[in-house]
Amino acid sequence: MRRAPDGRRPPLACDGRYPLRVALLTYKGNPFCGGQGVYVRHLSRELARLGHTVEVIAAQPYPVLDLDEGVTLTRLPSLDLYRQPDPFRTPRREELRDWIDALEVATMWTGGFPEPLTFSLRARRHLAARARALDTFDVVHDNQTLGYGLLGLDRRIAPLVTTVHHPITVDRRLELDAAQGWKRRTSVRRWYGFTQMQKRVARHLPSVLTVSGSSRQEIIDDLGVREDRIHVVPVGADTRLFSPDPAVPEVPGRIVTTSSADVPLKGLVFLVEALAKVRTEHPQAHLVVVGKRPEKGPVAAAVERYGLGGAVEFVKGVSDAELVDLVRSAQVACVPSLYEGFSLPAAEAMAAGTALVATTGGAIPEVAGADGETCLAVPPGDADALAVAVRRLLGDDALRRRLAVAGRERVLRRFTWEQAALGTVQRYREAIAASPSTRQRRPAGASPRIPE
Secondary structure (H helix, E strand, C coil): CCCCCCCCCCCCCCCCCCCCEEEEEECCCCCCCCCHHHHHHHHHHHHHHCCCEEEEEECCCCCCCCHHHCCEEEECCCCCCCCCCCCCCCCCHHHCCCHHHHHHHHHHHCCCCCHHHHHHHHHHHHHHHHHHCCCCCCEEEEECCCCHHHCCHHHHCCCEEEECCCCHHHHHHHHHHHCCCHHHHHHHHHHCCHHHHHHHHHCCCCCEEECCHHHHHHHHHHHCCCHHHEEECCCCECCCCCCCCCCCCCCCCEEEEECCCCCHHHCHHHHHHHHHHHCCCCCCCEEEEECCCCCCCHHHHHHHHCCCCCCEEEECCCCHHHHHHHHHHCCEEEECCCCCCCCHHHHHHHHCCCCEEEECCCCHHHHHCCECCCEEEECCCCHHHHHHHHHHHHCCHHHHHHHHHHHHHHHHHHCEHHHHHHHHHHHHHHHHHHCHHHHHHCCCCCCCCCCC
16 A cells, blocks of 8 residues: 555545556647547546556647646657657757667658657666656556556566557558558558557556457457457547537538548548438538548548548538537547447447437447447448438438437447546556555565555
């Protein structure tokens, strides 16, 4: 049990046991692109609300955190080689601080993606220095870095838990399938070279959390992690933020989706094609994409080919309140992904009370539920099926209302951040009990070092 500086015992956490001090590592915390920043923000907040002390240790782009809840941020800067507006930049010589910086630049220059490796090395060095100064954590929680720096950390520094949302090998496979020409395929293979490291590291991790049964099976198949080391702890929506509001007017024909346009896995090109079909019967139909507008590529080409320049809008960097109102204003929310390890956009749309059309790719059915009950479900990569489902919802007010109510009820029952935090803390305590670093710090004959 960790005591306060004045020697007093800390107040109990919400589970009636003593609180934990958690280091939450994230090599990329952008809250507006991908799910990692969303995960770190909401999980850290809910852990703090349960009474635990959470320190997020992050590289650029730094996460947006709820600091007023007691979460703290420690910046562990990289060279930020992919920052806008100058991605793939060459840093000035005086920016290079050590050999890890040199490795980061060299990997980028040769077409690879260095951040998972270099962040893990910096994080290990940082945590080791803290441990030498007796500034220790009860548990270290890695958010899908899977870098070599994590190896042996649970034996030497602190108990380790790692979240794998889904194996990036899935992204690699889909990008290779979509790549045209040998040059592009070679480039994709080099960029995803870090997945070989992640495979090797994952097999040695003592405790892996993932967000769905689908992701669990992918981790077993793709990464070779033992089944007994993987635990499913679903994430969820912020149901206080994403909630229905009758004061927000519904915009006729509005379809909303969250997508990285240049990532084949997200399936946006199929939704654009579906929109062209829908507009033959519903000319007011239009699509709002939460994401960056592509200047070129399959999505940009599809928008131009179907003459949808005025019917597809891209928005990025919106505030939480703006995002929620955008989802509330839509008649249809859509998740067209070919694969998802969980699908936060699906859970958030359902929580906001917006009728959902979703594919059956990956874990999406685990979140969205059964076709016709809580959503309309379609096969991934099928623009015709997407068009049929969207047309059906746009033309049936009663169906939209029924799915909206049932969808929110499903999220409230199964997918909230408080439930995710409670499940995560349970796994923390199990990892602490089993960790070699815990046993090494425990006096002979002492009881297990598990906060009571």
